Amino acid sequence: MLNSLYKEQILDHYKNPRNFGRLENFDIKNREVNTLCGDEIEIQIKLNLNSVKEIKFNGRGCAISLASASMLTEFIKDKNLEDLKNLKKGDILNLLNIEISAVRLKCALLSLDALKNGILNYEIKK
């Protein structure tokens, strides 16, 4: 029961976030804020043709939002934008592999919002 939310894997990604930082050159950049708690995640992507060549994220947030962003950036590397557009809530929850209450769902999905809206904006501009 204890730590069902804060499993070792979550804490590991929180303490040592993967792909944390900024890119010098990027094609996609988007920042999303969770107004409820002030958490914010920015995602930057450098593309190779239509797939993710490099990805970095930065921002601040709780363990759930940061771990989720860290896992997401690992997961989407080399993936095609078309596939990423179809990513759903369930995919993120599978990555996290923890029970999430409705209140914390926004934390878990903040990075997905940042990614999908980023791709959307990129395609509109293109």
Place this chain on the structure above:
Amino acid sequence: MLDVNKIKKDFPILNRKINGNRLVYLDNSATTQKPIQVINAIKEYYENYNANVHRGIYKLSEEATYKYEEAHKKVADFINADHNEIIFTKNTTESLNLLAYSLTSNLKEGDEIILTQMEHHSNLVPWQQIAKQKNLKLKFIEIDNEGKLKLDQLNDLITKKTKIVSVTAMSNVLGTINNIEKIGKIVHDNDALFIVDGAQSVPHSITDVKKIDCDFLCFSSHKMLGPTGIGILFGKKNLLESMKPFLYGGDMIKEVKFSDTEFNEIPWKFEAGTPNACDGVALGTAVDYLNEIGMQEIMKHEKELSKYALEKLSQIKSIKIYGPKSLEDRNTVIPFSLNNIHSHDISAMLDQYGIAIRGGHMCAMPLMSLLGVNGLSRASFYIYNDKEDVDILVESLKKVKGMFN
């Protein structure tokens, strides 16, 4: 000394197990738990005398009306007001909105309203939005490093154009106790109206509106053992009489013609529509409960518990406690941060140990940015909390810290 073990027995919810642990409820600034007496009052209302108040000429309605009006009297006595100076609203927010709309109807462009930097959103947003509509000027008394008001500023801020000063008696974020009487004196010397947000102070201290000499006082039932859905607005009789109603409709009228309406007497002039009579009655029961324990005793208990909690919490390495340094200037609200652990993570992890505390911006976003934080954790106590609760909090916080470092 309060017999906390006896008091705990009156609160059924405290028997609940949360994640296998006994509930340690430390979010009393947000809302308090309800004693069985209050819960029974609600049950009794609907089982025995539910009827619409102020209308029916029959036994049930007469009983409901009597009980509902009696609750107004109990609340009036609790803060040393007259019984027709007590209006029941939905919550503190509605009480403040009522004032914000009614008192600004005659204000002119450039007129000023003074607030403080430590106001809850409920005592900021209504004034701010009306100020935008009517081109009024909002001014703020600043806070110092400890989170105390820089009261000296008031004399400089207040001008002939200042019509309203609205201040919290006790900060829901920092626990700061403001010198309301002193502020009131300055406000009245300058012929402005003085509003006190008592949502945090009334449940935790002796309130005497004649001594404070405030024109209006707003507070909430649910923060003082009563049900949700009832707020209180105290207003001085002559002011309430001269003010226009806020909401129009049934119950607030004396005589209605197609072309005009004569309004009811105070306080009913401000209670349009069928009121939340049941919860109003139950608030009366909550007031009885507090009176039986005695506010003086409650204040003593909370001072002692705060002192203990501040000492114990400050022994945790790398904790940062916010708010006034002196115990004199603060009450049971204890805001803190622990390393850089997000306040929502702290709340969520403490929840695993059965502890309920608040984390986040606590309905005071501008204050958070002033303090340079994204959010804080906050423990706040009431009559059913004891030193053991503090010990459990401290031990659990140490565990949380261990997991994140």
